[in-house]
């Protein structure tokens with residue numbers, strides 16, 4: 415992801431660094447302790463500059479949100495949004511997640527968001543966030559009734575992901591190949607990538623899985 419220079423990035427990291435979770439593995443099983451008064455724990459893997467997850471945290475102040483992002487360059491952007499909006503229900507996990515089961519107890523999460531995940535080439539498909547092994551992990555750490563929501567511009571990744579759902583015995587509750595023309599558009603919070611692709615006329619693909 416290309417970054418424009420942020421003039422006061424050092425200031426932002428200093429002032430808002432408290433929004434970064436220091437030792438995420440130690441939080442396994444008791445994440446909600448970080449969010450007094452919140453009910454429900456929601457994770458976005460690959461938050462980029464944080465437009466989506468900060469929008470969600472603002473819309474749902476009683477829910478707890480975790481932005482997970484591995485790229486250091488974008489941290490000031492996320493932290494700036496958390497700080498500017500004073501979001502006490504959003505924290506940043508500042509690392510690449512390889513196995514989410516290292517960070518979350520079985521049944522700990524209420525929802526997972528994957529927005530415009532890196533497509534990776536087919537030969538390294540096991541790095542894709544919708545690889546069947548990863549889906550098995552999400553199934554474990556999500557409670558019954560929790561969901562997985564996926565959005566992408568990428569047709570090939572979308573078709574692949576639907577196949578991987580089937581391989582992991584997961585049936586989508588909703589599939590949209592043109593999210594912005596669907597009734598779901600009303601409630602949709604757009605991400606930075608989504609804005610860019612939609613403005614180029616690319617249809618946004620979406621699915622939702624409800625875990626049983």
Ligand SMILES: C[S@@+](CC[C@H](N)C(=O)[O-])C[C@H]1O[C@@H](n2cnc3c(N)ncnc32)[C@H](O)[C@@H]1O
Pocket residue numbers: 415459460461462463482483484485488509510511512529530531532605606607608
């Ligand atoms: C294509 S960008 C999309 C950003 C944002 N979700 C959006 O829609 O605007 C994908 C982001 O996911 C991050 N990412 C990819 N794999 C990740 C992982 N396993 N853990 C954390 N972040 C990840 C990348 O660093 C990158 O910033």
